[in-house]
Amino acid sequence: MTQPDEPYYVMYDDDFGLSGLAGRAGGALPLPGGDAEGDEQVGEDARSLLESSLPDETLRTLWLAADRERFDPAAEGASVRSWLQGWSQAYPAPPPKRPKTFVKYRSTMFVEPRRPVLVEEEMRDAVLAEIGAVEADLARAVPLPDIVAVLRRAVAEAGADLGFRLLLRILKAHSVRVDKARYDRFIELSEPFEYCFAVVQDDLEVAWPPLDPARRDCDWDFGFSELTGRFAHWYDGTADERLRDAAGADDVRQSPGSAAAVLLEDVTRLLASPLSDDTLTTLWLAACECGFQPDRLGIDVRQWLERIAEVCRERLRETAPAYRPTPGPVRADLTDEVLRELRDLEAEFASRTIQPHWQGIPGAVAAQVLEQVVAQVDPDLGFRLFLRVLLALGMPLTEERYARYQALGERFGYGEFHVSLVDGYIQSDL
Known part of the structure; x- marks a missing residue:
């Protein structure tokens, strides 16, 4: 061929x-x-x-x-x-x-990806x-x-x-x-x-099978954690345009409307949780690397979450009008394991700040907020946001720790490349 x-x-x-x-x-x-x-x-x-x-x-x-x-x-x-x-x-x-030949630039050899x-x-x-x-x-x-x-x-x-x-x-x-x-x-x-x-x-x-937020038919991040990544270093378009892009970002293997259904479930859990407004605000800012503050639109964090939910409902009315959101079970069996991984990085979190040159979020504060999400809302959502915060902090990871994250992601049913969003920070154990 x-x-x-x-x-x-x-x-x-x-x-x-x-x-x-x-x-x-x-x-x-x-x-x-x-x-x-x-x-x-x-x-x-x-x-x-x-x-x-x-x-x-x-x-x-x-x-x-x-x-x-x-x-x-x-x-x-x-x-x-x-x-x-x-x-x-x-x-x-x-x-x-x-x-094609290799290109050497400043002592670095660039190799094109291997083709099948x-x-x-x-x-x-x-x-x-x-x-x-x-x-x-x-x-x-x-x-x-x-x-x-x-x-x-x-x-x-x-x-x-x-x-x-x-x-x-x-x-x-x-x-x-x-x-x-x-x-x-x-x-x-x-x-x-x-x-x-x-x-x-x-x-x-x-x-297509009926919409089910519990299905994991995507390879990458999804839901509220994926949305926060869209607002990190955010420059183009309006906030509503970015929300609609996220709500419509079904993976090629997902039933139409899946991205909106999963995002709506995450936001619904947060709105129904006992987390305070200050905690929700810190959570959003930490995960999106302080890339967007809702008060720029003249709204507070709960109004922002409600706006996210409404955009998801708009998308679902278009693509899956028969869908009726119902809260699914949380993976409470993995709560302690996620908390162990989070607490294992306590010292590293305390030494770092998200966006330190611009009203940043101290790493220790972000860690406390993540613990509340894991323990009081959903360990799955908490682990996904934990990965986002690691990315925001530029946290160095050992190969052993990264392997544990991969294994934990597999237990949550994450796709092949989900956890790899933090693999740029792996430090060799050698």
């Missing part, structure tokens, strides 16, 4: 190539000298099909299925092969680029397995002959990459609904191809 010089997600922020062209209903060839409707990958995809042994009728069926039969080259007096040749000529193969090694046979088998899993649905939904066999041949002869994108486009074009497990598998399979998530996610009909 030949990989592009740059990952697809760097070059394209939505579907691309022939599959993207089908999604845009833009099958007509570009005018000579004009702006082409498409991208360089259209030419690459066209050449992949032309170099295969697929007969013209199979190529035509493949395109019509992806395009919902909106543009038929035959109706324009062209064969499908000549049409593909036109795209190949519009986007000729680029000259090979020179191999794709084995065509393995990727082809994986895509063929996905076709087999939705074979019956495709056969029912697509009013073209032998579409499953056509797709299989395309994967076998034109490559797993193009075949997988065309499978996704055909599912979208014919409104074939997939369950959450199948959708997760599509996302997993897209990652070694280095697609942006929109290639899978956009326009695909997914049978």
Whole structure:
């Protein structure tokens, strides 16, 4: 399998190539000298099909299925092969680029992230397995002959990459609904191809499970702790715009509305807690690194929390109108463990200040507030805010301590990269 010089997600922020062209209903060839409707990958995809042994009728069926039969080259007096040749000529193969080298700057060697090694046979088998899993649905939904066999041949002869994108486009074009497990598998399979998530996610009909704030389908931070990070070193947009961004920031694997549901649950817990206004104010300022003070809007901290909740409700009315928030259980079994980790850093907290040059929050005060959240509100929320405060303090961590945080995060069900937001401060034990 030949990989592009740059990952697809760097070059394209939505579907691309022939599959993207089908999604845009833009099958007509570009005018000579004009702006082409498409991208360089259209030419690459066209050449992949032309170099295969697929007969013209199979190529035509493949395109019509992806395009919902909106543009038929035959109706324009062209064969499908000549049409593909036109795209190949519009986007000729680029000259090979020179191999990339390491760059040394001020005695530091910058190494590009390691890219996945794709084995065509393995990727082809994986895509063929996905076709087999939705074979019956495709056969029912697509009013073209032998579409499953056509797709299989395309994967076998034109490559797993193009075949997988065309499978996704055909599912979208014919409104074939997939369950959450199948959708997760599509996302997993897209990652070694280095697609942006929109290639899978956009326009695909997914049978999402009901909203449940207890589900952990995201890789990164979430809820109130994630929101505080958006206001650290905050410069662009209004406060309401930042709130709406957070409420709408569903992870690619989450049911629509999940980010708002989790944030609403966190804020509801804080508002219903016995924490004083001063404690809530300190908690917010410490976690957001003093990046935003609600009194700038002429409101106090409880009004600010109520505004967060209202933005979440607005989002939920749009995306999940049947959802009715109900408080879930807290992980009280982990309270003592979180408190031990917090108290283990008591001396380090006392020696540091959040934003020391601007009405900062003493680390010892932040630690006291976090203890109250863990003990009186929710140890899960408290641990997430603890990680945020560690980041705000620039707290150095031993590898052993960081490993304990990772293990604790796993017990809370956090995603792969959640705890890693503080890994820049790990100090080697060597």
